Amino acid sequence: xxxxxxxxxxxxxxxxxxxxxxxxxxxxxxxxxxxxxxxxxxxxxxxxxxxxxxxxxxxxxxxxxxxxxxxxxxxxxxxxxxxxxxxxxxxxxxxxxxxxxxxxxxxxxxxxxxxxxxxxxxxxxxxxxxxxxxxxxxxxxxxxxxxxxxxxxxxxx
Amino acid sequence: xxxxxxxxxxxxxxxxxxxxxxxxxxxxxxxxxxxxxxxxxxxxxxxxxxxxxxxxxxxxxxxxxxxxxxxxxxxxxxxxxxxxxxxxxxxxxxxxxxxxxxxxxxxxxxxxxxxxxxxxxxxxxxxxxxxxxxxxxxxxxxxxxxxxxxxxxxxxxxxxxxxxxxxxxxxxxxxxxxxxxxxxxxxxxxx
Numbered sequence: 001x002x003x004x005x006x007x008x009x010x011x012x013x014x015x016x017x018x019x020x021x022x023x024x025x026x027x028x029x030x031x032x033x034x035x036x037x038x039x040x041x042x043x044x045x046x047x048x049x050x051x052x053x054x055x056x057x058x059x060x061x062x063x064x065x066x067x068x069x070x071x072x073x074x075x076x077x078x079x080x081x082x083x084x085x086x087x088x089x090x091x092x093x094x095x096x097x098x099x100x101x102x103x104x105x106x107x108x109x110x111x112x113x114x115x116x117x118x119x120x121x122x123x124x125x126x127x128x129x130x131x132x133x134x135x136x137x138x139x140x141x142x143x144x145x146x147x148x149x150x151x152x153x154x155x156x157x
Numbered sequence: 158x159x160x161x162x163x164x165x166x167x168x169x170x171x172x173x174x175x176x177x178x179x180x181x182x183x184x185x186x187x188x189x190x191x192x193x194x195x196x197x198x199x200x201x202x203x204x205x206x207x208x209x210x211x212x213x214x215x216x217x218x219x220x221x222x223x224x225x226x227x228x229x230x231x232x233x234x235x236x237x238x239x240x241x242x243x244x245x246x247x248x249x250x251x252x253x254x255x256x257x258x259x260x261x262x263x264x265x266x267x268x269x270x271x272x273x274x275x276x277x278x279x280x281x282x283x284x285x286x287x288x289x290x291x292x293x294x295x296x297x298x299x300x301x302x303x304x305x306x307x308x309x310x311x312x313x314x315x316x317x318x319x320x321x322x323x324x325x326x327x328x329x330x331x332x333x334x335x336x337x338x339x340x341x342x343x344x345x346x347x348x
Binding site: 143 | 168182296
């Protein structure tokens with residue numbers, strides 16, 4: 001009797017969790033390497049268009065971002081429904097602010113990097129061209145001529 | 158006197174700590190890397206507002222998007238799926254069509270003296286054109302140039318354009334310069 005009892009008591013042995021930390025660390029390192037820090041909180045909706053002829057942007061430090069789109073639901077009360085321009089964390093109220101923004105971004109950079117500076121335009125695909133053209137005009141005025149229309153990768157048909 | 162062996166540190170909570178870190182990273186970071194169409198804006202001209210460059214009528218390929226997001230090429234309604242081929246034909250002009258772009262002789266390293274196109278693509282849009290449509294057209298135009306460059310590269314060097322070294326890429330860029338000119342937008346057809 002006792003003999004049998006002891007045998008049954010074992011049941012299924014517990015799975016060793018000793019390697020669990022290793023597995024989780026592996027996942028952790030994967031995410032640390034493959035992701036980037038979220039830089040700004042978007043107050044507007046930016047759904048960039050799709051394109052095929054695209055280049056990957058290297059060197060994030062050389063890029064300044066300009067976002068254009070409709071304010072998101074929680075900000076409609078504050079900013080209305082018309083497309084607005086966001087520079088870093090603030091919504092621009094005036095087009096002139098773009099020039100100041102570019103100048104301040106330029107000052108943050110190394111002198112050697114200034115000619116390589118690029119402006120990435122993240123623009124919602126429903127935006128009208130009018131505001132985009134105004135922004136481009138401001139960029140030309142502040143001599144920030146290298147631009148990049150941010151798009152998502154389109155799968156080849 | 159035997160020293161008591163140092164107790165092993167309990168590693169049971171290691172997994173919890175790692176999970177905590179993992180979740181922190183999942184929440185604060187994003188995966189998206191930046192892709193986009195890179196373009197260069199023309200420098201602003203202060204004095205001479207309208208500098209009319211004497212470009213022959215046949216050398217301009219007018220692409221127009223109106224406020225209803227309709228595409229017109231050389232004054233006629235056009236389907237976007239045909240835009241790439243039409244642009245390529247305009248630049249290369251294989252049949253020497255007098256309505257398509259003219260050529261000029263230029264000396265390019267690796268190629269010698271060759272005839273290259275004088276064609277300029279002029280992209281015009283309305284202030285109420287949708288940005289998505291604009292990028293779609295812009296993309297087709299760039300695609301036309303990229304395809305031409307790639308074809309030439311394979312013909313001349315036997316390699317795709319992206320795999321060439323900088324000097325050869327430069328030569329091909331001179332052969333097919335990316336000449337997309339953007340006119341200031343206007344309110345076509347009123348507001």
